[in-house]
Amino acid sequence: MIDKNKNIYLAGHKGMVGSAILRMLEKNGYNNLILRALNELDLSRQNEVENFFNEEKPDVVIIAAAKVGGILANNTYRAEFIYDNLMIESNIIQASHKAGTEKLIFLGSSCIYPKLAPQPLKEEYLLSDYLEFTNEPYAIAKIAGIKLCENYYRQYGSNFFSAMPTNLFGINDNFNLETSHVLPALIRKFHEAKSGQRSEVGSNRNAGRVTIWGTGKPKREFLFVDDLAEAILFLMENVDAKDLYEQGISQINIGTGEDLTIGELAEMIAGIVGFKGEIVYDSSKPDGTPRKLLDVSRIHELGWHHKTSLEDGIRKTYEWFKTIKN
Numbered sequence: 001m002i003d004k005n006k007n008i009y010l011a012g013h014k015g016m017v018g019s020a021i022l023r024m025l026e027k028n029g030y031n032n033l034i035l036r037a038l039n040e041l042d043l044s045r046q047n048e049v050e051n052f053f054n055e056e057k058p059d060v061v062i063i064a065a066a067k068v069g070g071i072l073a074n075n076t077y078r079a080e081f082i083y084d085n086l087m088i089e090s091n092i093i094q095a096s097h098k099a100g101t102e103k104l105i106f107l108g109s110s111c112i113y114p115k116l117a118p119q120p121l122k123e124e125y126l127l128s129d130y131l132e133f134t135n136e137p138y139a140i141a142k143i144a145g146i147k148l149c150e151n152y153y154r155q156y157g158s159n160f161f162s163a164m165p166t167n168l169f170g171i172n173d174n175f176n177l178e179t180s181h182v183l184p185a186l187i188r189k190f191h192e193a194k195s196g197q198r199s200e201v202g203s204n205r206n207a208g209r210v211t212i213w214g215t216g217k218p219k220r221e222f223l224f225v226d227d228l229a230e231a232i233l234f235l236m237e238n239v240d241a242k243d244l245y246e247q248g249i250s251q252i253n254i255g256t257g258e259d260l261t262i263g264e265l266a267e268m269i270a271g272i273v274g275f276k277g278e279i280v281y282d283s284s285k286p287d288g289t290p291r292k293l294l295d296v297s298r299i300h301e302l303g304w305h306h307k308t309s310l311e312d313g314i315r316k317t318y319e320w321f322k323t324i325k326n
Ligand SMILES: NC(=O)c1ccc[n+]([C@@H]2O[C@H](COP(=O)([O-])OP(=O)(O)OC[C@H]3O[C@@H](n4cnc5c(N)ncnc54)[C@H](OP(=O)(O)O)[C@@H]3O)[C@@H](O)[C@H]2O)c1
Pocket: 011, 012, 013, 014, 015, 016, 017, 018, 037, 038, 039, 041, 042, 043, 044, 063, 064, 065, 066, 067, 068, 084, 088, 107, 108, 109, 110, 164, 165, 166, 167, 168, 169, 181
């Protein structure tokens, strides 16, 4: 258990993931929180990070700050994705070590697993084969973060470890069609098609029709971001670095353990939004990997399960989306 008065530095509290963790910490009585926006503290600058840690000396650190984007951004800004992420995590992890931080949780993502790894993805599959090329720089940076935590534990005994969430969605998601992930993009496309608005990009210019890239057959897993925040709280309160490393794993998966096809997801979102038009699949566009599902048996064994059904999570996200649209 963690004393509620411990001071917790949450890096990236303005992002989708960080803001969900912030709500969860506050709801659970953790009020001694240290927060800095990017314009107050650039985590890629070593001096700034060292000075900040010397002043604040946080007891607990959660790293939800990262340079994040979809396939296009990952593939276009390859140097920035590897450099910024390496700098952010290295600076924070080293400064946490020097400041005597008692516990640190680093967030990565499921893109760290090899492109052709068996499904569902077990923690042991890390570094067992080649990565997907488009997000290789991001994945390499995240793997370096995982290995920083692991090796600070192995050399210094630091209580630092990593959590790998599946695809996330929810409040504060990115609904910009040029940079968003599939689930928020579909919410927006169906909403705009239903209301007869034009989309920013894409082919759903016809109010009665939404076009989806690919065949709709790939399967994906989605976790509501508030559930992820609960998982991070659970790990912070109940799990230590040795619980992972002594089992021979370097990171722990967080997901639902359930997946569905993009076509099924589209039908579900269309139903929630109230779209009654036609859904068209553009099979000339790439499908990506056929399946991407995390094996979540380890976090289940530790005692955490997700609570929000996909449908309820999408409903909540859609309600929030309408508040920012109007
Ligand atoms: N979204 C997903 O589906 C998903 C899935 C699995 C894992 N994750 C992981 O969760 C973490 C957070 O993702 P997210 O979706 O919440 O991303 P996000 O919404 O883009 O949030 C990232 C946050 O990091 C901050 N940041 C970026 N560069 C910084 C810097 N140099 N100094 C200080 N702050 C900086 C950003 O600040 P600004 O707001 O000022 O730019 C932002 O608040 C990432 O590690 C990601 O890999 C996300």
